[in-house]
Amino acid sequence: MDLGSHPTFESHDDGTVLTSAPQDAPVDRATAAARRVVDAMLRTDRANANLDRVAEELNSIADHLEEHAPAVAERLIDMWNGEGVTRHDPVTGPENAIAPPIVLEGLSDGSVRGEVTLTMPYQGPPGCVHGGVSALILDHVLGVANAWGGQAGMTAQLNVRYHRPTPLFEPLTVTGRQMSVEGRKINTVGSITTADGEVCVSVEGLFIDAAVPRPR
Template sequence: MSSPRNESEAYTAPVTGPRLVAEPHKDGVDTAVAAARRVVAALLRAGDGTGADMNEIAARLDAVADGLGAKALPIEDRLAEMWRGEGVTRHDPVTGPENALAPPLHLHGKEDGSVEGVVTLDLPYQGPPGHVHGGISALLLDHTLGVANHWGGPSGMTAELTLRYLRPTPLFEPLTVTGRQVSVEGSRIRTVGEIRAGGRTCVTAEGLFINKQLPRPS
């Protein structure tokens, strides 16, 4: 908000490099999830007292959920299906095109081994008035550090994560989220990242990851 427009624009330039999130599907599920994101934001934007008939809206949404539920796979089968294939996931709460919790953040791999993405967050991600929830910044950074490990070297599970909040992170403006693996010693992987707004660093993250994975369901 306090940065000059041209500086802000510099940071919203398209990120080049391979896209490190799942490719869109053709069967419409991504479109349905995008519409669900609109519903989540619109409900929060509407709140109460706007005159909308919320009980009627609840009934319409319940009908959608009931219809989907009737066609759902057993949970074990669905978990196995989710984890089939390689690399990036379609269902995580940060980049996943099938997950309406995800803003989604689109991360790209850069030639220097780092990853970067730009995202603008709306009301569902609010913590302090008009600003991003500190826990949401932690969520974005934990995930981005994990993707940076996939891109830059060995990857693993988070063992320790330290976040430093330097200034409030604004809603409604483009945020640049970055991650970069900095060292690998045996099974210990160290990775850093940050969130910037208008060229200024708002949050930094340092992560220690251990080079092991949970088994995939089958």
Template sequence: MTIELSSPCRGTGVDAAAAAARRVIDGLLRAGDISGADLGGVADRLNAIADELDAAAPDLRERLVDMWHGDGNTRHDAVAGSENPIAPPLEYTALPDGSIEAVTVLGLPYQGPPECVHGGVSALILDHTLGVANGWAGVSGMTAELVLRYHHVTPLFEPLTIRARQVSVDGRKIRTVGSISAGGRECVTAEGLFIAKFQPRPR
């Protein structure tokens, strides 16, 4: 079975390398020990790449400062970060009702129960998406409480629609809701309480 996941990045730099790394992660899980692939040789080549990256990497503090510079939009987070190889990554669209939406297909790296998305991955995606919805609405903050309800299993290898919208702001308290759906049916819903404060950025 061949599954069409997110399209490989055709650009250059870290985004392209992260997209290639996603392919490697997915390929390793699909291949496994039953594939007949020369996984020892693959490990040697991957370790050589890791050695090259380690040798070229700047000081960790310098990289952290670089990650957090700019206008608040980050490219390294674990859900929508185009330069993070563990991120799907999600691309959000604003809807007329003030909510945001993303559509994605998740493969084996995100599996929990057989052929289903891990519940913790669903929580990660919804926590981040609710936060993005807050930013889109103009008042954002840090997660104080996240309540999830798992209505149905969330399938792998099928289009998932992730939605979120901010519903109220009361002083520093922000309330936001969201969902993950497949085939028109809600799989997971979330209610979040956020507090309008932020960690200081690395300097």
């Protein structure tokens, strides 16, 4: 992760929001609406929701959005130009309809924390969060924990342990904390717990002090 001017627990207050919170902006509203469509598509009645008409309407919207899209290389420069926190990642990005999106805050003890209730699109076993989705979320949370700890890096190794099925449709707490920095090696841990405090998934990550350069 490119730190930019990312806040750290030494320089900022307890409860500092570390992710890009949804803004009162058209793109945020449109993405939130797209997220509703993704979720409702999985829930709606396959036989009686006139899905061929829905397909036409969605394709028409996609055509419109694509007509107004710059070349990918140009868009990449634009999306990486700006604040240290991005708005487009698949976990916390308010502009990414794949993201739940999770809001993470930094605590004065050096950890980061967020709450999320996951729904149908994130299902693995019946009624449960997909194990890979938990890994996706935790990888991202550890990255944000590293930034809050003051030393970011790229994931080198992720060891994810599944202790019990993680429920959909219930509030979950996600946490991360940078444990040590030794030379270029960064060790970070995290977990997903239920509201009752039961640990569903825990993770240990090894990160390396490195970054992919921003496009320009």
